[in-house]
Structures are given as structure tokens and as C-alpha cells.
Amino acid sequence: MLExxxxxxxxxxxxxxxxxxxxxxxxxxxxxxxxGLAGALWFAPPDYQQGESFRIIYVxxxxxxxxxxxxxxxxxxxxxxxxxxxxxADALARxxxxxxxxxxxxxxxxxxxxxxxxxxxxxxxxxxxxSELILLFLYVGYIALQGAIEDRRMAARAGAVLAVxxxxxxPIIHYSVEWWSTLHQGPTVTRFDAPAIHISxxxxxxxxxxxxxxxxxxNVLVRMRCELLEAERNSAWVRQLGS
Amino acid sequence: xxxxxxxxxxxxxxxxLGVGIATALALRAFxxxxxxxxxxxxIAAGEAPSNRAFRIGGLVVAGSVQRDPQSLAVxxxxxxxxxxxxxxxxxxxxxxxREGQGIVANGRLGNDGTFIASEVLAKxxxxxxxxxxAKALAAAGKPIPHxxxxxxx
Numbered sequence: 001m002l003e004x005x006x007x008x009x010x011x012x013x014x015x016x017x018x019x020x021x022x023x024x025x026x027x028x029x030x031x032x033x034x035x036g037l038a039g040a041l042w043f044a045p046p047d048y049q050q051g052e053s054f055r056i057i058y059v060x061x062x063x064x065x066x067x068x069x070x071x072x073x074x075x076x077x078x079x080x081x082x083x084x085x086x087x088x089a090d091a092l093a094r095x096x097x098x099x100x101x102x103x104x105x106x107x108x109x110x111x112x113x114x115x116x117x118x119x120x121x122x123x124x125x126x127x128x129x130x131s132e133l134i135l136l137f138l139y140v141g142y143i144a145l146q147g148a149i150e151d152r153r154m155a156a157r158a159g160a161v162l163a164v165x166x167x168x169x170x171p172i173i174h175y176s177v178e179w180w181s182t183l184h185q186g187p188t189v190t191r192f193d194a195p196a197i198h199i200s201x202x203x204x205x206x207x208x209x210x211x212x213x214x215x216x217x218x219n220v221l222v223r224m225r226c227e228l229l230e231a232e233r234n235s236a237w238v239r240q241l242g243s
Numbered sequence: 244x245x246x247x248x249x250x251x252x253x254x255x256x257x258x259x260l261g262v263g264i265a266t267a268l269a270l271r272a273f274x275x276x277x278x279x280x281x282x283x284x285x286i287a288a289g290e291a292p293s294n295r296a297f298r299i300g301g302l303v304v305a306g307s308v309q310r311d312p313q314s315l316a317v318x319x320x321x322x323x324x325x326x327x328x329x330x331x332x333x334x335x336x337x338x339x340x341r342e343g344q345g346i347v348a349n350g351r352l353g354n355d356g357t358f359i360a361s362e363v364l365a366k367x368x369x370x371x372x373x374x375x376x377a378k379a380l381a382a383a384g385k386p387i388p389h390x391x392x393x394x395x396x
Contacts, residue, residue: 045373045374045375046373046374047371047372047373047374048370048372048373048374048376048377048378049339049367049370049377050339050367050371054371057371079252079255082251082255083248083251083252083255084248117338118337118338118339118365118367119337119339119364119365119366119367120336120337120338120362120363120364120365121364124279124364125279126279127277127279161258164255164258164259164262165258165262167259167262168259168262168263168266172266172270179277180274180277180278180279181278181279181280181281181282181300182279183279183280183347183364183366185366185367185368185369186368186369187369188369188370188371196368196369196370196371197370197371197372198371198372198373198376200373201371201372201373
């Protein structure tokens with residue numbers, strides 16, 4: 001186990017592994033997203049309160065979950081790169097940031113579209129919405145930092161420190177609806193009690209969430225290959241690849 | 244683990260803890276400002292500001308909604324099941340506005356203790372279910388449990 005971990009921490013081995021894994025992950029993601037969308041748009045019944053409008057939950061909630069998940073991956077990869085100097089971890093952090101930013105934007109945008117008909121407002125400055133907006137700024141700040149520092153090692157280190165400091169925002173986002181009174185609803189699925197959503201509505205949501213996760217995995221592997229090629233462009237294995 | 248790596252890891256852990264404690268203290272200091280709305284019980288206890296606008300949140304009491312047939316004026320009672328406040332509003336209500344619904348209103352407290360709202364937003368709860376299930380629950384006399392305006396005295 002530890003041996004294979006060491007093996008794939010080497011950029012050239014990881015490159016080959018990523019190449020083999022990507023089509024499977026992308027295919028599985030496409031199948032799950034199609035199945036999830038079919039469940040979301042046809043098989044799930046309308047909600048007792050919100051009618052058909054609640055179906056935006058199937059994009060809003062998976063993207064919000066992913067916005068938190070990708071940030072934790074980004075920070076964990078940052079720490080790994082900082083302490084153990086693993087190039088693959090640096091590539092993972094760098095490749096994750098734009099995807100995480102996109103998920104965060106998607107969560108905010110779909111939330112806004114949902115808020116207008118249900119709450120009566122596109123945007124409110126309650127604790128949940130504000131902390132999620134800060135998450136978007138953290139991602140954008142990380143991306144800007146990577147762009148501003150030319151040396152990749154330096155950029156990775158600076159980015160990792162930013163990511164670690166921003167990590168405190170993750171529990172704040174998750175618990176904001178429980179700690180403070182917010183206009184945003186409380187947790188439906190991620191709570192200690194049984195989920196407060198009917199099973200016929202929950203199954204498509206979980207399929208979509210898994211589909212989003214696999215989409216991220218496939219996407220991040222492709223991006224990591226680009227990052228590794230660029231970072232290692234002067235090494236023998238990349239030259240060999242090009243010849 | 245070699246000493247240099249251990250040192251770095253310790254620095255990172257101290258950084259996370261430090262930022263965590265600083266944030267926790269800052270959030271505690273701004274606790275009042277982070278609340279999106281006050282509950283009727285907090286207003287009864289005098290915790291809500293009397294000289295500026297604030298938001299009130301609660302459930303619309305069944306049978307309390309009075310509409311003026313000539314205008315958009317409407318008044319209703321908001322409750323957190325412990326205290327209640329009468330709210331006056333003139334404007335368009337959100338689609339989800341109904342008796343028993345969670346509502347957040349922005350406005351000021353009048354001299355007579357009623358709330359003059361300039362904006363009314365709907366707060367839905369965390370429950371999602373098909374209409375038939377909701378009907379069956381209602382027929383069985385089982386209230387739908389939700390934490391939207393749960394009040395712990």
C-alpha cells in the first residue's frame with residue numbers, strides 16, 4: 001500500500017496512472033449524471049411546498065457539497081506539498097482550484113435563481129450565503145496567487161499557506177445555518193437525524209452528488225497531467241513523451 | 244519523520260489552531276451582527292434594537308392574516324411558539340407566504356409594539372416530500388417536524 005503510494009508520488013508514474021484512469025472515471029461520471037438528471041427531472045415527485053421549483057436542488061446541493069470537498073482536497077494537497085515536497089500534490093492543488101471555484105460559482109448562481117421565487121430575494125447577506133461567497137474569494141485568491149508567482153515551487157508554497165488559513169471557513173459554512181439564524185434553510189441530508197427528504201427525492205440527489213464527484217476526479221486528473229508536463233518540462237520523461 | 248518535516252507539520256498545526264481560535268473569538272464578538280433575524284422572544288426580552296431597522300423571523304399564526312381589500316396592506320402575527328409579534332406590511336408577499344409558513348420581515352418596531360415591515364421574505368424549512376406524503380401526515384394529525392424557527396427558552 002505504502003509502496004504503491006511512493007510509486008505514484010513520482011510524476012511519470014502518476015502521469016501514466018492518470019492516463020489509464022481518466023476514461024473510466026469520465027464514463028462513470030457521464031452515466032451517473034445522466035441517470036441523476038433523469039431521476040431529478042422525471043422520477044422525483046414535486047415538493048409539497050415548493051412544487052417543481054425544488055428540482056434545482058439537484059444542481060445546487062451537489063455543487064455546494066463539491067465546493068467544500070474540493071477546498072478540503074486543495075488544502076490537504078497544499079499541506080502534503082508543503083511538508084513532504086510532493087510534486088504530484090502541488091499539481092493536485094493547482095488543478096483543483098479552478099474546478100472548486102466553478103462549483104462555488106455554480107452553487108451561488110443556482111442558489112440565487114432558487115432564492116428569488118422561493119424567498120423573494122436574489123441575494124441576502126445571511127451567514128450561509130456570505131461565508132460561501134468568501135469561499136469563492138478564497139478560490140479566486142488562490143488562482144490569482146498561482147498566476148502572480150512565476151516560480152512554481154514558491155507559488156505552491158504561498159498557495160498552500162493561503163489554503164490552510166482559509167480552511168477555517170469550511171466548518172463555518174457547514175454550521176452557519178445551525179449557529180446563527182439565517183434565511184437559508186437548515187441541513188436536510190448532512191445531519192445526525194435521518195435525512196428530512198423523501199427517499200424518492202433523495203436517491204437522485206445522491207446519484208447526482210456521486211456524478212459530480214467523479215466528474216471532478218476525471219477533470220482534475222486531466223488538469224494534473226497538464227500541470228505535471230509543464231512543471232517537469234525539462235525532465236527526461238517528458239522529453240521522451242514528446243519524441 | 245525527519246525533524247525538518249516534523250517542524251513544518253507542527254508549524255502548520257499551530258497555524259490552523261491559531262487561525263481557528265482567532266476566528267472563533269471574532270465570531271463570538273460579532274455574534275449579534277451575524278444573526279439574520281431576531282425571534283419574537285428576543286424582541287419581548289428587549290434584545291432587538293429600538294432605534295434602527297432589523298429583521299424579525301417567525302411562523303405566521305393560522306387565522307391571523309388580515310388583508311385590506313382596498314390595498315396591498317396586510318397584517319399578520321408572527322410567533323416562535325413562545326412569544327408573538329403583530330406585523331404590518333404593504334407590498335407584494337412572496338409566493339410561499341401562507342399560514343404556518345416561516346417568514347423573515349425587515350422593518351422597525353412601532354411605538355405600540357407592532358412591527359412595521361418594509362420587506363417580507365419567506366423562509367422554507369429543510370423538509371422535502373411529495374404532496375401526498377404531506378397530506379397523509381396532515382390527515383394522521385402528525386405535524387411536520389422542522390427547525391426553521393425552533394426556540395429553546
